[in-house]
């Protein structure tokens with residue numbers, strides 16, 4: 001069935017008009033944004049903004065930590081923590097807000113050490129990527145960090161108070177599904193990473 005849609009559907013023609021705080025706390029603000037859609041019609045949108053952003057254009061980093069050990073399967077290091085907005089425990093990549101004057105790569109290494117006890121070397125950084133664009137302006141840099149599990153500093157990592165869960169890469173998707181069945185809420189970044197990794201690991205179909 002055809003739906004009555006407004007034209008043109010080119011999002012680039014939309015533009016911001018103004019933003020007003022509806023409420024503001026220490027960590028986040030609730031804004032009402034007024035914008036003009038591509039037809040020229042003025043509309044509003046309610047959105048969450050982090051109040052903690054410094055000079056950069058991202059709020060936080062999320063770390064994809066890959067633990068490599070001699071003769072052992074690579075693992076991705078996840079953390080389990082209580083998240084008040086969900087009133088539940090999540091399985092996430094280590095992550096954290098970027099401090100004032102802090103470089104996102106430094107932030108990634110610091111957050112990884114604080115949350116998991118591991119010391120790693122950044123191998124890749126994403127541009128600012130959004131998390132939940134219908135809800136919030138919050139963006140992160142995703143930093144892939146390699147951890148050499150055979151060096152002394154990483155043999156007995158001491159995390160602060162967060163539960164650290166290393167998961168073998170070759171069983172990541174199954175392990176996440178198992179945790180989800182048992183009540184953990186898996187972060188969408190982690191789940192997407194697992195689905196993509198599982199697809200990559202599948203043998204290629206050979207067309208004769």
Ligand SMILES: Nc1nc(=O)[nH]c2c1ncn2[C@H]1C[C@H](O)[C@@H](COP(=O)(O)OP(=O)(O)O)O1
Nearest residue numbers: 025026027028052060094095096097098111115
């Ligand atoms: N939305 C938030 N509400 C809060 O009441 N407190 C918050 C919010 N976001 C961050 N924080 C606090 C909690 C921590 O004390 C600090 C630093 O958080 P950080 O470790 O950098 O990030 P998370 O790992 O995602 O908590 O900010």
